[in-house]
Amino acid sequence: MTSLRMAAPVVLPARRQWRPIIGLLAACSLMLASVPPVRAAGQPESNLFMWQVVGPSDSGASPDYLVGTIHLAMAADHTLPNVALQCLAQSTSFVMEADTDTLRPETLVPFLFRQDGVSNETLLSVPAWQRTLTQAKIVGFGSDQVARMEPWFLTTFLGIGPNDPNRSRDMLLRREAERQHVPVSYLEKAEDQLRMMQSLPAPYFFQQIEDLEETTAHNQELLQAYDRGDLNGIATATFDPTEMSRFPLVFQHLFYDRNDRWMPEVERLCQTQRAFIAVGLGHLIGDQGLLRRLAAKGYRITPLIPAPPAKTR
Template sequence: MNIRIIFLLSAFAAFLLPFAYGENNPAPAAAQVTAAPRRGALYRVRHQGHTAYLFGTIHVGLPAFYPLDDQVTQALSHATNLVLELDVRQSEPFQAALRKHGRYAEGDSLERHLSPDGLAHLRRTLQQLGMPFEQVTTLKPWLVTNLLMGLDLERQGYQRQHGIEFFLLAQARTKEVQELESAEYQMSLFDGMSDADQEQYLRENLADWEEGELQRKAHALIDAWASADSDAQEQLLRASLAEKTLSADFTHRVLLDKRNPEMADKIGALLKTDETSFVAIGLLHLLGENGVPALLRRSGYEVEKLY
């Protein structure tokens, strides 16, 4: 299975839609008085009297996803701080990182970095989406790719303002908010790809979009998250490991296998200093034998899966 649509639902993707449309940060999603089924995945990690709750998120959503279930709500209420991959309210660091890692320098442009076939493929897709080529001509291929995937999710009804981070921030207004990463760091990971790899990343995703695979896979992950179906979540991850594409390799090697140990180390540090933390990170970071909970367990922390 191709995993790249799944990783569009990462923390920095929350910024891409307003980047495309020139919007300000929207208001957080408001809780509704409805039943609250379990969503995502929830772990409790303990160490020497300190606790960290790990909650798996997606970063776009629907109003129907709220409120979150009682276990999540109570864990957040007991926490002294909320920890996110990125604080999605802070747009300036993100815009600075985009200028550095996602845009070409003045006088340079996308046309100089794509092959004629790659450029023609992109122009066809943009025409189908009703987006002028001039809107992306200064952007690097990796950013164009993620932007187009974000726009496609928006058109399917999954919106940034209903992403989990905004809801959690609205529920934790009086708590300290910390970041596990920075926009600079996340952007630099994508910018580390060569021109050839960025073009391949673009073309693989455009092909999947044309075949309807991006939409199908997005729905599969969102459904697995929305129903807290741990078997389906793990199956999605296992299937993705079998795929042999540049995009899938980059996702696993860089976006997961590199970042998961870094996140686990930072969560371990929190467990030594903070009494109770609520840590919300992308769902895929919690899955598999190299997921953050498994890494913490192997490091000697007490890890309990609540659901």
């Protein structure tokens, strides 16, 4: 039976330690503001999934763009595709999932530490607990704090998320938008994302921690599939039927519910601006993805990157 004893006050790391800790939140699609330059001469282009969107009554002269990103770091020796940067330069707004610039430690604490009094040490195997504890100590957390962390936050210490959030495609695109003075806006608040992560079932995260080698390999396969433009491979890996049947709430809360909330704003942006919208690729694909929802409303969707194969006679 779950213990309901009152939790002791959380003792936080020193303020100077919070920046790397906040950086770990990129594992749930949250990004930092400080990023390196987007382009350097001679760098090869990385892949990006990008679609042109034209409204039902539009001529197509001022299209919108939807970009499906992956929240894992892009190779340091690669740059964003020039086609994407040109389209961004012609846009009147850049839109991404959430803004974390205003997140403060006092805002984060309620989302990072569980309030039910249950110790994570009792829910993990000894090897998994020791592995997690070792990694957490590197960024300044002690065993008492790790024992009381929200399960989703535990995964951020183990390399399950990106090792450099500043190299995520989302942040590189945002940096380019700021450089070109394209206004930046967001589909949800950072607190909304944190609240969503809290709502996901704990066993989902404990499974990732216990099966760390498999989880890491899966993420690497996703990244490789993304880099080679394998959309079908990504869709199969992301929406695995076994995982969907085992953890239906994960897919409902992580993808479908958020798509429901985002869709009206995406439509408004497409109707009133020349929008460049970058979200996780999982939100765009599949039966309940934004691409299919827009197409059902008469929007014309054309893939730009990777470029569709040439038609043969």
